[in-house]
Amino acid sequence: MAFRPCIDLREGRVVQIVGGTLSDDGAGTVTNFTASQSAAEFAGQYRRDGLIGGHVIMLGPGNEEAGRSALAAYPNGLQIGGGINPSNAAAYIDAGASHVIVTSYMFPEGELSYDRVRALSTLVGPARLVIDLSCRLVRDGNYYVATNRWQTVTPVKLDRELFDSLAPYCDEFLIHAADVEGKCEGIDEELVGRLGQWATRPMTYAGGARRIEDVDLVDRLSGGRVDLTIGSALDIFGGSGVRYVDAAALGRR
Secondary structure: OEEEEEEEEEEEEEEEHHHOOOOOOOOOOOEEEEEOHHHHHHHHHHHHOOOOOEEEEEEOOOOHHHHHHHHHHHOOEEEEEEEOOOOOOOHHHHHHOOOOEEOHOOOOOOOOOOHHHHHHHHHHHHHHHHEEEOOOOOOOOOOEEOOOOOOOEEEEEEOOOHHHHHHOOOOEEEEEOOOOOOOOOOOOOOHHHHHHHHHHOOOEEOOOOOOOHHHHHHHHHHHOOOOEOOOOOHHHOOOOOOOOOHHHHHOOO
């Protein structure tokens, strides 16, 4: 497994937020960091460092231009998600995305639509599609898919059956642990362990990483089946827990 980089965009700027606080109107959203550098500058850095499989997430409207600039700076080196649907997916591939990442489009009215999954998979091809099953922990001790920028918890439970049923339509899975995203208080070890048991495709976990040792922790808990994204803890995003140069070295191993 390896470190995977990220570029989170809000209103066209690179940010790091506390995922569970994100809202449509911005009220209550906790922002850990807002970069002075552009999305394209971060993408160029990832390209120079040979990091692959990173993701650009457009959190709400006003991010399309910044997202496209990142793809142009690192053609076929980044995945992009946030509002992806059949009307724009192919255009993002043409703009340089290695993959498009889909979440909310698959869940009209909160229910998983396999017709929509198949339609998008057919449009761009399974090798170009990443299915985002970002989630929140519910009182029954299980994790459920969260859509609409992690605000809406659906009745769709993460389990082996879900991953097995979706695997034929995609190349990878992406899972943000929304309850710990951006807090730098440690990864959700229980979730990572479960993901390792369910992984039949490449899988990336994001949420709570706070130190470089978390890369090896995720590796151990998942049996080497899950990659890790580190965001707010990185020094390039204003964090103090992880030096980017150390993480980048692990991304190339």
